Amino acid sequence: MTTTDSKPSTDFVRQAIADDVAKGKNDGHVHTRFPPEPNGYLHVGHATAIALNFMAAEEFGGKCNLRFDDTNPTKEETEYVEGQMEDIRWLGFDWEDRLYFASDYFDQLYEYAVQLIREGKAYVEELNAEDVREYRGTLTEPGRDSPYRDRPIKENLMLFEGMREGEFDDGAYVLRAKIDMTSPNINMRDPTMYRIRKVEHHRTGDEWCIYPMYDFAHPVSDAIEGVTHSLCSLEYEDHRPLYNWFLEELDLFRSRQIEFARFNMSHTVISKRWLAQLVDNGDVTGWDDPRMPTLRALRRKGYTPEAVRDFCAKVGIGKTNATTEMALLESCIREHLNKSALRRMAVLKPLKVVIENVPEGEIDYLDAGNNPEDITAGTRKVAFSRTLYIERDDFMEDPPRRFYRLTLGREVRLRYGYFIKCTEVIKNDSGEVVELRCTYDPNTRGGSAPDGRKVRATLHWVSADTALDAEVRLYEHLFAAANPHDVPIGGDWRDSLNPDSLTTLFGCKVEPSLKDASIGESVQFERQGYFCLDPDMSDDHLVFNRTVPLRDTWARIQKQGTR
RNA sequence: UGCCCGGUGGUGUAGAGGUAGCACAGCGGACUUUGGCUCCGCUGACCCAGGUUCGAAUCCUGGCCGGGCAGCCA
Numbered sequence: 054m055t056t057t058d059s060k061p062s063t064d065f066v067r068q069a070i071a072d073d074v075a076k077g078k079n080d081g082h083v084h085t086r087f088p089p090e091p092n093g094y095l096h097v098g099h100a101t102a103i104a105l106n107f108m109a110a111e112e113f114g115g116k117c118n119l120r121f122d123d124t125n126p127t128k129e130e131t132e133y134v135e136g137q138m139e140d141i142r143w144l145g146f147d148w149e150d151r152l153y154f155a156s157d158y159f160d161q162l163y164e165y166a167v168q169l170i171r172e173g174k175a176y177v178e179e180l181n182a183e184d185v186r187e188y189r190g191t192l193t194e195p196g197r198d199s200p201y202r203d204r205p206i207k208e209n210l211m212l213f214e215g216m217r218e219g220e221f222d223d224g225a226y227v228l229r230a231k232i233d234m235t236s237p238n239i240n241m242r243d244p245t246m247y248r249i250r251k252v253e254h255h256r257t258g259d260e261w262c263i264y265p266m267y268d269f270a271h272p273v274s275d276a277i278e279g280v281t282h283s284l285c286s287l288e289y290e291d292h293r294p295l296y297n298w299f300l301e302e303l304d305l306f307r308s309r310q311i312e313f314a315r316f317n318m319s320h321t322v323i324s325k326r327w328l329a330q331l332v333d334n335g336d337v338t339g340w341d342d343p344r345m346p347t348l349r350a351l352r353r354k355g356y357t358p359e360a361v362r363d364f365c366a367k368v369g370i371g372k373t374n375a376t377t378e379m380a381l382l383e384s385c386i387r388e389h390l391n392k393s394a395l396r397r398m399a400v401l402k403p404l405k406v407v408i409e410n411v412p413e414g415e416i417d418y419l420d421a422g423n424n425p426e427d428i429t430a431g432t433r434k435v436a437f438s439r440t441l442y443i444e445r446d447d448f449m450e451d452p453p454r455r456f457y458r459l460t461l462g463r464e465v466r467l468r469y470g471y472f473i474k475c476t477e478v479i480k481n482d483s484g485e486v487v488e489l490r491c492t493y494d495p496n497t498r499g500g501s502a503p504d505g506r507k508v509r510a511t512l513h514w515v516s517a518d519t520a521l522d523a524e525v526r527l528y529e530h531l532f533a534a535a536n537p538h539d540v541p542i543g544g545d546w547r548d549s550l551n552p553d554s555l556t557t558l559f560g561c562k563v564e565p566s567l568k569d570a571s572i573g574e575s576v577q578f579e580r581q582g583y584f585c586l587d588p589d590m591s592d593d594h595l596v597f598n599r600t601v602p603l604r605d606t607w608a609r610i611q612k613q614g615t616r
Numbered sequence: 617u618g619c620c621c622g623g624u625g626g627u628g629u630a631g632a633g634g635u636a637g638c639a640c641a642g643c644g645g646a647c648u649u650u651g652g653c654u655c656c657g658c659u660g661a662c663c664c665a666g667g668u669u670c671g672a673a674u675c676c677u678g679g680c681c682g683g684g685c686a687g688c689c690a
Contacts, residue, residue, distance in 0.1 A: 237619040248688040
């Protein structure tokens with residue numbers, strides 16, 4: 054078989070949708086939904102699902118609903134509803150007027166349950182949870198029919214009504230679908246449809262004391278909304294027959310469930326459960342701690358929605374349990390910020406430099422480009438004066454082979470400035486280098502020598518006369534191990550928490566234009582990385598987060614020398 | 617031991633009977649007023665065994681390995 058027209062290669066979900074459209078199913082309409090449970094904050098894993106649902110719908114000319122799956126009031130809160138909506142909007146997706154809640158359908162769900170009871174397809178169970186488990190059988194043995202399975206319809210109706218009226222305690226009764234207790238698929242062994250929970254629901258208050266289970270609520274909700282393709286994660290594969298059973302028995306719109314693999318990423322944990330533990334243990338400062346893989350944490354750290362969406366596209370979608378390297382995420386944010394972020398100079402670990410042939414009190418204002426990738430970003434002035442700071446790491450008294458930066462007697466360039474040559478090294482009593490004396494060449498203003506001589510290195514720097522003090526927070530992987538759960542026997546997944554995941558630097562020296570930055574706005578500190586102001590800042594205290602460091606070839610060379 | 621799903625370079629993902637591609641990572645080089653960016657090159661994969669076929673990553677059979685399922689969670 055040959056194809057002359059090259060179809061854009063797509064993932065299997067989009068292919069399945071395309072097949073349905075081609076067959077004229079649902080008159081070619083496509084409608085999806087993103088159905089989070091409001092019991093925590095969204096993370097990058099959710100981002101891939103959000104992107105899949107919204108993008109796929111759009112690609113096929115359809116819409117995507119946002120539907121909160123709020124059928125378990127003991128775990129769900131309004132705070133999370135709002136937080137999740139904020140995160141999805143930030144990502145750049147719009148559900149327009151299609152904001153729904155499974156709880157919107159509680160009345161209809163109840164009616165459908167009654168219908169199934171009337172048709173003899175559901176019954177009220179009064180075995181306790183333990184006995185139900187016992188009757189269910191095991192993975193290898195079939196289950197047995199409950200003694201209440203053949204309760205008369207009238208009685209079921211009365212009891213279910215009683216459940217709804219609050220006549221019984223939590224756990225006293227449960228409504229079950231009557232399917233097949235011997236099914237090899239355990240989900241079909243008379244699954245629970247409703248349980249009694251006398252707790253307040255975040256939206257319906259105390260209107261209800263019985264709540265539908267996911268397996269019942271989800272297909273019905275999808276059908277009510279006309280969702281053509283219900284995308285969910287792999288663990289629901291075994292639930293698909295049940296999903297279809299409800300739609301068929303109730304004769305509802307036939308939504309199609311398609312499962313895809315859940316997202317995993319190296320050097321972190323993804324599930325809400327583990328993340329909550331990190332928050333509770335105080336391993337991080339909260340759900341928005343920049344080391345977390347949550348969307349609000351990434352946002353605070355300086356990630357852009359464009360980069361996260363690009364990441365989702367590059368990760369793709371499959372059916373194998375896969376773990377994406379965090380390096381891919383980092384490359385996505387670097388790619389976006391390289392094009393968009395303004396360049397600034399900031400010295401993280403300052404070393405004082407005195408340019409001896411610059412007179413005291415004299416300040417020279419030099420032009421500095423704001424972004425070499427985008428000339429329309431313009432230029433700014435940076436001050437050059439007798440005393441300035443350079444990075445400690447940019448000077449070595451006894452440099453190794455491939456160290457091109459400053460050392461005694463060597464000439465280097467100050468970015469946008471002049472060539473300087475180190476003439477003297479000043480140390481304190483313990484032998485630490487505390488100051489450098491240098492001379493500059495006035496003929497190299499702007500950074501090039503009229504006589505054509507070259508320097509191997511260009512250093513970033515700031516004038517001591519105009520520099521601002523700042524706190525800078527450097528982040529690294531939260532976990533040292535690629536897979537924190539891959540732990541030796543007897544170990545704990547938290548054992549591989551990286552003790553250096555946060556390094557806080559005080560007394561950093563940054564150029565004054567950074568005073569005008571706004572919280573979250575990305576800038577590149579030249580030669581170092583991308584940074585943004587953290588909300589922890591105040592009028593007289595700048596706090597920057599490092600979003601991601603620049604690729605560092607020198608660090609790699611050093612590492613090679615080490616081994 | 618029952619049922620379901622899945623195995624393509626280090627990682628992720630294409631491939632639908634006809635040259636195994638892309639991205640990230642790694643390595644080397646060019647360029648460079650960021651040891652950044654960009655550009656060029658390289659390394660590197662179809663779980664195994666049979667079968668069908670002129671031809672198999674793809675279809676069939678059998679193994680092996682991995683994941684999921686026994687909530688009144690989602």
